Amino acid sequence: MTSPIDAARRPRRDALENRAGILAAAHVALAHDPRASVDAIARQAGLSRRALYGHFDDRDALVRELVAQGAARFNAVAASIDDADPRLALARLAASLWNEAAHVQVLAAIALDEAHLEETATALAPLRRTVVRIVRDGQDADVLRTDVAGPTLARLVEETARTVITRIDASSPAARDLAVRAVLSIAGLSWREAGTLLGEHPEILATPAMPATPATPATPSEAAGA
Amino acid sequence: MTSPIDAARRPRRDALENRAGILAAAHVALAHDPRASVDAIARQAGLSRRALYGHFDDRDALVRELVAQGAARFNAVAASIDDADPRLALARLAASLWNEAAHVQVLAAIALDEAHLEETATALAPLRRTVVRIVRDGQDADVLRTDVAGPTLARLVEETARTVITRIDASSPAARDLAVRAVLSIAGLSWREAGTLLGEHPEILATPAMPATPATPATPSEAAGA
DNA sequence: ATTAACTTGCACACCACTGTGCAAGTTATC
DNA sequence: GATAACTTGCACAGTGGTGTGCAAGTTAAT
Numbered sequence: 001m002t003s004p005i006d007a008a009r010r011p012r013r014d015a016l017e018n019r020a021g022i023l024a025a026a027h028v029a030l031a032h033d034p035r036a037s038v039d040a041i042a043r044q045a046g047l048s049r050r051a052l053y054g055h056f057d058d059r060d061a062l063v064r065e066l067v068a069q070g071a072a073r074f075n076a077v078a079a080s081i082d083d084a085d086p087r088l089a090l091a092r093l094a095a096s097l098w099n100e101a102a103h104v105q106v107l108a109a110i111a112l113d114e115a116h117l118e119e120t121a122t123a124l125a126p127l128r129r130t131v132v133r134i135v136r137d138g139q140d141a142d143v144l145r146t147d148v149a150g151p152t153l154a155r156l157v158e159e160t161a162r163t164v165i166t167r168i169d170a171s172s173p174a175a176r177d178l179a180v181r182a183v184l185s186i187a188g189l190s191w192r193e194a195g196t197l198l199g200e201h202p203e204i205l206a207t208p209a210m211p212a213t214p215a216t217p218a219t220p221s222e223a224a225g226a
Numbered sequence: 227m228t229s230p231i232d233a234a235r236r237p238r239r240d241a242l243e244n245r246a247g248i249l250a251a252a253h254v255a256l257a258h259d260p261r262a263s264v265d266a267i268a269r270q271a272g273l274s275r276r277a278l279y280g281h282f283d284d285r286d287a288l289v290r291e292l293v294a295q296g297a298a299r300f301n302a303v304a305a306s307i308d309d310a311d312p313r314l315a316l317a318r319l320a321a322s323l324w325n326e327a328a329h330v331q332v333l334a335a336i337a338l339d340e341a342h343l344e345e346t347a348t349a350l351a352p353l354r355r356t357v358v359r360i361v362r363d364g365q366d367a368d369v370l371r372t373d374v375a376g377p378t379l380a381r382l383v384e385e386t387a388r389t390v391i392t393r394i395d396a397s398s399p400a401a402r403d404l405a406v407r408a409v410l411s412i413a414g415l416s417w418r419e420a421g422t423l424l425g426e427h428p429e430i431l432a433t434p435a436m437p438a439t440p441a442t443p444a445t446p447s448e449a450a451g452a
Numbered sequence: 453a454t455t456a457a458c459t460t461g462c463a464c465a466c467c468a469c470t471g472t473g474c475a476a477g478t479t480a481t482c
Numbered sequence: 483g484a485t486a487a488c489t490t491g492c493a494c495a496g497t498g499g500t501g502t503g504c505a506a507g508t509t510a511a512t
Contacts, residue, residue, distance in 0.1 A: 190416035
């Protein structure tokens with residue numbers, strides 16, 4: 001089936017692995033320091049700086065791919081929220097995003113530091129729209145605070161989630177708990193109300209249903225079989 | 227009285243003004259971009275890059291002075307809080323810090339971006355201790371949330387204040403209001419409780435008692451007399 | 453076994469920035 | 483009005499980064 005043209009254009013397997021390795025390395029390096037050098041990233045991926053430029057035109061291209069990757073995950077999370085109760089929707093959204101903490105770190109770092117502001121903003125637009133919708137519904141139903149205008153509250157929720165996930169402990173067992181409670185508090189609930197709500201829906205804080213962390217999505221070993 | 231030695235060592239008046247101008251320019255420039263170049267700062271102050279190095283040994287020395295300035299203000303604010311009710315203490319602290327918003331911006335920017343982490347941390351230690359104390363008292367008196375450990379809650383309060391002040395609108399009339407309510411919410415109060423509390427103590431959200439903004443604290447004119 | 457893909461290391465030009473030396477000009481101060 | 487303080491502009495060396503070209507080596511795929 002594979003025409004000679006396809007065969008000629010298909011990249012070598014090791015090249016694909018290396019490309020994925022670069023992205024993974026960039027993930028780590030940029031989360032730690034959003035302006036890590038191309039050399040540092042390449043080296044962390046076990047490659048030379050020169051080889052990296054064989055995979056990405058540009059430092060910018062690499063960053064853009066990372067942003068796209070993260071945005072896709074976030075927006076998938078946003079789309080999966082379907083609770084009728086806006087309070088539960090918020091809680092579940094926060095919990096789900098916490099599971100993507102590693103990606104939040106990179107995105108947040110890039111968004112804050114670099115000149116990629118517009119880019120990340122558009123990439124995350126669906127997630128933002130979800131938050132806005134939940135907040136609006138919650139205010140209409142009078143279950144979320146109404147002393148703060150809708151758009152402002154949405155922004156506040158977003159910033160709170162980002163802050164807690166990126167700037168507090170990061171991966172302690174209680175961190176997800178904290179992220180969820182912080183968001184509910186900012187949304188207007190008292191801490192006891194939040195506690196009651198979470199007590200009634202223990203699945204929100206339960207260990208993630210998702211399969212651990214598929215950190216390296218493109219590991220060739222299992223595909224190769226034997 | 228002025229001994230010849232003093233006279234010889236006293237800097238020229240325009241030099242003092244220029245030094246203050248550099249600090250003001252750095253204030254603006256670094257809040258906008260924490261790694262603004264020395265040239266950009268000097269130019270914004272209406273001086274040449276070369277002249278700046280006549281006033282500060284080093285880019286670092288300039289930043290350090292800025293940090294010290296800000297820290298002094300913050301710690302003065304922290305020391306001025308004396309409410310018996312921890313909830314009021316928190317609210318007033320947030321409101322007072324909002325009045326120093328401009329300084330918060332620079333400090334936060336510097337603290338986040340540069341390698342001045344330890345420096346800013348030690349400079350702000352008194353403020354941090356104040357928050358820890360208020361939170362502890364509040365938890366002991368059962369008026370603040372107890373589902374989050376004290377140190378964590380203190381950190382959360384601090385991050386919330388920083389986030390709201392530096393990342394939301396910045397200077398709208400409702401911004402102080404928002405900062406105060408966000409802090410109370412994070413501390414565990416429901417939005418209605420916070421509203422009631424603030425309604426009972428309108429002075430917290432009233433226009434600041436302090437005289438506008440004494441932007442240039444070290445004007446030599448009044449000290450010189452006549 | 454051959455071929456094309458991939459990687460490496462090096463050299464290079466380029467950029468933006470820091471910090472310093474120095475000669476020449478301007479300006480507050482006595 | 484003399485003097486010392488201050489500023490300017492320029493040149494310079496140094497640092498750390500980006501992106502490219504090229505020759506030589508290695509390695510996956512056919």
